[in-house]
Amino acid sequence: xxxxxxxxxxxxxxxxxxxxxxxxxxxxxxxxxxxxxxxxxxxxxxxxxxxxxxxxxxxxxxxxxxxxxxxxxxxxxxxxxxxxxxxxxxxxxxxxxxxxxxxxxxxxxxxxxxxxxxxxxxxxxxxxxxxxxxxxxxxxxxxxxxxxxxxxxxxxxxxxxxxxxxxxxxxxxxxxxxxxxxxxxxxxxxxxxxxxxxxxxxxxxxxxxxxxxxxxxxxxxxxxxxxxxxxxxxxxxxxxxxxxxxxxxxxxxxxxxxxxxxxxxxxxxxxxxxxxxxxxxxxxxxxxxxxxxxxxxxxxxxxxxxxxxxxxxxxxxxxxxxxxxxxxxxxxxxxxxxxxxxxxxxxxxxxxxxxxxxxxxxxxxxxxxxxxxxxxxxxxxxxxxxxxxxxxxxxxxxxxxxxxxxxxxxxxxxxxxxxxxxxxxxxxxxxxxxxxxxxxxxxxxxx
Amino acid sequence: xxxxxxxxxxxxxxxxxxxxxxxxxxxxxxxxxxxxxxxxxxxxxxxxxxxxxxxxxxxxxxxxxxxxxxxxxxxxxxxxxxxxxxxxxxxxxxxxxxxxxxxx
Numbered sequence: 001x002x003x004x005x006x007x008x009x010x011x012x013x014x015x016x017x018x019x020x021x022x023x024x025x026x027x028x029x030x031x032x033x034x035x036x037x038x039x040x041x042x043x044x045x046x047x048x049x050x051x052x053x054x055x056x057x058x059x060x061x062x063x064x065x066x067x068x069x070x071x072x073x074x075x076x077x078x079x080x081x082x083x084x085x086x087x088x089x090x091x092x093x094x095x096x097x098x099x100x101x102x103x104x105x106x107x108x109x110x111x112x113x114x115x116x117x118x119x120x121x122x123x124x125x126x127x128x129x130x131x132x133x134x135x136x137x138x139x140x141x142x143x144x145x146x147x148x149x150x151x152x153x154x155x156x157x158x159x160x161x162x163x164x165x166x167x168x169x170x171x172x173x174x175x176x177x178x179x180x181x182x183x184x185x186x187x188x189x190x191x192x193x194x195x196x197x198x199x200x201x202x203x204x205x206x207x208x209x210x211x212x213x214x215x216x217x218x219x220x221x222x223x224x225x226x227x228x229x230x231x232x233x234x235x236x237x238x239x240x241x242x243x244x245x246x247x248x249x250x251x252x253x254x255x256x257x258x259x260x261x262x263x264x265x266x267x268x269x270x271x272x273x274x275x276x277x278x279x280x281x282x283x284x285x286x287x288x289x290x291x292x293x294x295x296x297x298x299x300x301x302x303x304x305x306x307x308x309x310x311x312x313x314x315x316x317x318x319x320x321x322x323x324x325x326x327x328x329x330x331x332x333x334x335x336x337x338x339x340x341x342x343x344x345x346x347x348x349x350x351x352x353x354x355x356x357x358x359x360x361x362x363x364x365x366x367x368x369x370x371x372x373x374x375x376x377x378x379x380x381x382x383x384x385x386x387x388x389x390x391x392x393x394x395x396x397x398x399x400x401x402x403x404x405x406x407x408x409x410x411x412x413x414x415x416x417x418x419x420x421x422x423x424x425x426x427x428x429x430x431x432x433x434x435x436x437x438x439x440x441x442x443x444x445x446x447x
Numbered sequence: 448x449x450x451x452x453x454x455x456x457x458x459x460x461x462x463x464x465x466x467x468x469x470x471x472x473x474x475x476x477x478x479x480x481x482x483x484x485x486x487x488x489x490x491x492x493x494x495x496x497x498x499x500x501x502x503x504x505x506x507x508x509x510x511x512x513x514x515x516x517x518x519x520x521x522x523x524x525x526x527x528x529x530x531x532x533x534x535x536x537x538x539x540x541x542x543x544x545x546x547x548x549x550x551x
Binding site: 042043046132133216219222223259262263264265266267268269270271272273285286287288289319322358359360362364368369370371372373374386388389390425426427428430 | 454458459460462463464465466467469471473475496498499505507509511512514516518524526527528529531532533534539540543
């Protein structure tokens, strides 16, 4: 392609439950070359495996149908291709669902590629050792639900080269979802570490959606964000040399400024000079961040060096259940009553019911999120007792919820507003595997 | 003199990977960067929150962009899938750092 040309990438989701409206807006009016949906986290990956075990036709992102119904016709009309990891633990079923939706919408001939090979459950055994702490799979004592390797550009490129309109994969390293179209269109070599480092920066900044356009940023009076409720998803205009501008649609809410960009620059980054992906060791240390227009920030100066030798794998285990129950206390002496309620619950659960599992009791309004960091400095007049128990024994969870609810008549004065819920849990660990143990493939389906 | 906190001069964002937390802190005004760099050290963070940040704390400096990145090992009470903290990602830990006093 012409070296002066830019490629327009949009982000239609930065996590599994991200908003749909702004993605449809981008598909409709963004004049995009590619619309990328990044929808997997360590938690959602394991939930995908669990869903597929219960029903072999599931295991993909639960919002896939709604998202495709919303954007597919616009993308088709505007020549925008879609790249996504919404296949989660079942890319094949996801691709077939997209085909079904394309047919419903009359998009005959739409090409949907399903990318597989990230599921490496068969390579993990009891003696597989973890990468970040001592221990092996057999030490966890929980049932493994699945293991996925982080794949990179090499997994997506063949599908793009074969002309797919929609590429749907599972565990792809988040920045690679954005880097792959750049490599494909600009023809970057897979050992052009500088170009790959720059494209990875673009992907890293885009992959959390609104976290770069004003979402997750506002702090009233300090960092004000206009029309946060109407915040738009980001667009990256990438040049052939890998430099790029981050922006958004003009009439959407939010903002793109050096401050929003910098906060995202090191989000989930450890050493800024060595951000590891399957494709490159990216270096963000020399990056320049310049406002070049309203809601337009230009990024230059990222670099890269040779990619890591091994690939990272996330292993998911069935962690049983998380039970959470709560009761509120307000008005005079609320703190003392809530603290008494906490003591009563602790005594009932440990001394009388002799429950196992991990228990935590928080006083929301006094100190909950930061309970382990600091002692509370002031009394509050509106406090919620929050009791959390994680256990593989569902009966223990139900006993805990019953005990918390019983405070309504058996606990301190004036308690009210009991709520309780049970959520299934996963536990994850990471390990490394050799590249040659992995061989991604793709299959094309046509609507 | 009113007591200043880091929140008066800087903004921050926290992220998680496994049981590791990272918090990047950025001054609004480049003039405040030397002050931030002098007073918000890895050693200070470990001293202020010994029960929470039990592992190594490493500081990376982004001098050109006027920001610091702190990486805290064993900082998330087990990590997002293990912690019983309501905020199991430790997203709110950014405001723990911003709440620390700073002397101008």
